[in-house]
Amino acid sequence: MPPAKSLLLICAFALTVTVSAGAADPRLIASLGKLDPQTRLEQVCDLAAVNHIGTNGKLPRPDRAKSNVITPPRHHGDTIEGSGGAFRSGGKWYAFSFKCRTSPDHLNVLSFTYRIGAMIPKSKWPEYGLWD
Known part of the structure; x- marks a missing residue:
């Protein structure tokens, strides 16, 4: 696996783990700092x-979210908007739009x-790269 992809997967895992901790770990911040600005966003x-x-x-707390599943989000400087995101809640995936x-x-x-969509x-999960 390429190093950048490995780092991205580690960051995604760390982001999920730190959700319950409520505070960003300095190692997470350092890892995010190694990502290109758009990926970090x-x-x-x-x-x-x-x-x-x-x-x-309305739903159990999600354990995963991806902003670029169905369609890529639009980046505008420090803002990202999308209508093709997905999140996993209670073992099911749901579409969502966001800003x-x-x-x-x-x-x-x-x-x-x-x-929430x-x-x-x-x-559709295989088509969108989603998993159980």
């Missing part, structure tokens, strides 16, 4: 999705809004 906003979507009380604005270093989320049928 997406990773930080994916974490925001996990944190925010779980608070609406996420971060600090200039793309390490802190300043605002995050979202709208339909459940994604399991038959």
